[in-house]
Amino acid sequence: MSGGRTEHAGGADAGQTPLGHQMERTSQEILDAGMAVRREVLGDAHVDRAEAKKDATTEDFQNLISRYAWGTIWTRPGLDRRMRSAVTITAMVSGGYWEECAMHLRAALRNGLSRDEIKEILLQTAIYSSVPAANVAFKLAQEVFAQVDEDLAAGRPL
Structure with missing residues (x-):
C-alpha cells in the first residue's frame, strides 16, 4: 500500500474502500447493516435465538458483535x-x-x-x-x- 491507496489482485483501488469506510455511516446504520449481514450469513433462526437470549448482561456484547464483526468487517468490500x-x-x-x-x-x-x-x-x-x-x-x-x-x-x- 502506498499513498493511502489499497493495492490487491484487481489492481489499485479496484472497488476498495479505505479502512474508515464505516465512518460515513451512522452508528445505527452500521448496526442495521450488521444485523442484515448476520441474518444473511447465519440465518434468521440463529439470529432470532441469539436475540431472544439477550439480557442486561449480554446485550452490549451482542450489539458489539452485530456492529463491529458483522456491520464493519463483514460489510467491507475487500x-x-x-x-x-x-x-x-x-x-x-x-x-x-x-x-x-x-x-x-x-x-x-x-x-x-x-x-x-x-x-x-x-x-x-x-x-x-x-x-x-x-x-x-x-x-x-x-x-x-x-x-x-x-x-x-x-x-x-x-
Whole structure:
C-alpha cells in the first residue's frame, strides 16, 4: 500500500474502500447493516435465538458483535463472503472455538462454499495450524453436514 491507496489482485483501488469506510455511516446504520449481514450469513433462526437470549448482561456484547464483526468487517468490500467464511473457519479451528466453528461451517455453505472446499480448508488448516484441531473440525463438519442434509430434506432453510 502506498499513498493511502489499497493495492490487491484487481489492481489499485479496484472497488476498495479505505479502512474508515464505516465512518460515513451512522452508528445505527452500521448496526442495521450488521444485523442484515448476520441474518444473511447465519440465518434468521440463529439470529432470532441469539436475540431472544439477550439480557442486561449480554446485550452490549451482542450489539458489539452485530456492529463491529458483522456491520464493519463483514460489510467491507475487500473480500467476498466465501473468502471471509474460509478465513473464519480457519480461525475457529485454530482457536478451538468449536461451537462457533459449527456455526461458521454451516454459514460457509450458505455463503456458497462447497463441502469439498470446506474439506480443503480443513486440510490446509491441519498443516498450518494443528492436525488434532483439524481432526476435531472434520468430525464437526460431518455432524454439521448431516444436520444440513436433515434440515434440507425436511424443507428447512440452510
